[in-house]
Amino acid sequence: MNVESFQTAAAAGGVSDRLLDAAGITIDRLPMLHVIFDRVATYCADGLRHMSASPSYFSVSNIESGRIGDILEDYESNAVAAMYHAVDWDTRILVGFDRDFVFTMIEVLFGSDGSEPPVDDERGFSNIEMKVAQALFEEAGKAVQAAFAPISRTQLKLERTETRMDFAIIGRRNNLAVVAKLLIQALGRGGEMFVIIPQSALSPMRQSLAHVVSGDVATADPRWSKQMQSEVSRTAVSLEAVLEERTVDLGEVAAFQVGQVIELQATPRSKVRLDCNGQALFRCRLGQSQGVYVLEVEDVIDEDQEFIDDLASD
Numbered sequence: 001m002n003v004e005s006f007q008t009a010a011a012a013g014g015v016s017d018r019l020l021d022a023a024g025i026t027i028d029r030l031p032m033l034h035v036i037f038d039r040v041a042t043y044c045a046d047g048l049r050h051m052s053a054s055p056s057y058f059s060v061s062n063i064e065s066g067r068i069g070d071i072l073e074d075y076e077s078n079a080v081a082a083m084y085h086a087v088d089w090d091t092r093i094l095v096g097f098d099r100d101f102v103f104t105m106i107e108v109l110f111g112s113d114g115s116e117p118p119v120d121d122e123r124g125f126s127n128i129e130m131k132v133a134q135a136l137f138e139e140a141g142k143a144v145q146a147a148f149a150p151i152s153r154t155q156l157k158l159e160r161t162e163t164r165m166d167f168a169i170i171g172r173r174n175n176l177a178v179v180a181k182l183l184i185q186a187l188g189r190g191g192e193m194f195v196i197i198p199q200s201a202l203s204p205m206r207q208s209l210a211h212v213v214s215g216d217v218a219t220a221d222p223r224w225s226k227q228m229q230s231e232v233s234r235t236a237v238s239l240e241a242v243l244e245e246r247t248v249d250l251g252e253v254a255a256f257q258v259g260q261v262i263e264l265q266a267t268p269r270s271k272v273r274l275d276c277n278g279q280a281l282f283r284c285r286l287g288q289s290q291g292v293y294v295l296e297v298e299d300v301i302d303e304d305q306e307f308i309d310d311l312a313s314d
Contacts, residue, residue, distance in 0.1 A: 027063050027178070030202075030209040036147045037063060037180040040195065043143035044182070051139075052108045056186040058193075063180045069173030071196055072165040079194075080125060081168040082137040082161045084144075086201065088154035092170040094196040095140045101184055101191025102129055105136060108186045125163060134161060144195060151208045171198050178202060241284070241295060242273040273301070 027033060041058035048056045075081070081096035097105075106129060107116070125133070141156045148154065162168045171177070176199040184191050202209065244266040256262075272295055274282045280303060284295035 027065060030206070031212050032151060032209040033063055033178070033180075034060065035212060036151065036209075037182065037195070039147035040140075040143045040180070041182050043146055044140060044184075044193070047139040047143060048105075048108070051135075053111065054108050054113075054186055056105075056108060056184055059183050059185075061181045061183045061192075063178065065176060065178050065199065067173065068171055068175050068177045068196065068198070071177060071179050071194075072168060072173075075194070076165045077122075079165070080130070080133050080161055080163050081165065082133075082141075083159045083168065083170060084141055084156040085159055086154045086156055089152070089201045091198055091201040092159075093144070093156070093198070093201070094168055094170050094194075095137060095144065096168075096194045096196075097133060097136065098192045098194075100189070101193055102133055104184060104186055104189050104191045106132055107189075112187060130161070137161065140193065140195075152205050170196065171200075175200070237276055240275040241286075241293075242275055243270065243286070271298070279303075 037060045041060055045056055045058045072081075075096060075098060079096045079098045080102060081094050084093050084095065086093055102125065109132060137158055141158055145154065145156045177196050178199060179197075180195045182193045182195070184193060244264045246265075268286065270286070271283045272286050273280055274284050274295060274297070280301045282297045283299050283301060284297050287294050287296060
């Protein structure tokens with residue numbers, strides 16, 4: 001490819017990227033976003049588990065795109081929001097809690113049993129409620145940072161909190177952004193947490209977000225795995241050694257008598273089948289040691305292959 005062709009291709013790629021950015025991000029084409037915010041919900045629940053005795057359940061209710069101003073307008077006079085500086089992304093993101101979320105968490109963290117009726121008051125947040133919200137924002141920031149780490153690492157620095165959405169500035173109000181809404185349930189009531197990220201911050205990650213990362217599963221806890229392996233290994237099972245099987249009719253069984261000797265076709269060299277819970281496992285050699293019968297495992301039984309061999313022999 002000559003220089004002129006290369007420049008033409010590069011220009012075409014730049015134009016396509018600009019067109020995609022202008023059109024906005026299509027959430028359906030970024031499946032990793034759902035995986036990431038599911039992680040945010042999990043991390044938030046785990047963080048609160050260490051702060052309260054009552055369980056709290058987080059779930060993602062919706063992920064959508066829109067104008068920053070339109071998104072914030074829905075929460076005006078009904079939420080508290082925190083601005084974070086995403087250092088490596090060179091942008092700012094917003095995490096907010098609506099009024100029901102804050103009041104629910106106050107009850108959870110201060111040991112309520114849920115017997116009191118939920119707070120239904122349009123008053124502003126008290127100093128204690130703002131202090132609690134500040135602590136929760138610290139946990140939420142850690143959750144978002146950890147959830148995005150497999151795709152794009154960044155440090156989130158909490159800058160300030162606002163109760164007026166007009167002052168929650170993370171970009172021009174007509175700029176496009178993605179908002180994820182997470183529901184919390186605790187003590188029979190709930191609330192909403194929302195995360196707003198400018199699309200300009202997500203555009204460089206678009207290719208990574210378009211495909212679910214292979215093997216993107218939670219890391220197994222080695223202590224739990226070791227304990228599980230230990231307990232399974234100590235589980236008692238019953239084994240059956242089958243020397244020979246033959247088919248008889250009910251009349252022959254009814255004619256059996258005490259002391260009767262039933263002749264078998266098996267010999268000392270015949271293989272013994274070792275079963276567990278009705279499933280054939282191994283072929284064994286029969287022997288004796290110190291006055292008791294013993295089995296020496298020779299090979300593994302492949303039931304599927306044996307079924308095919310039986311069909312072929314017929």
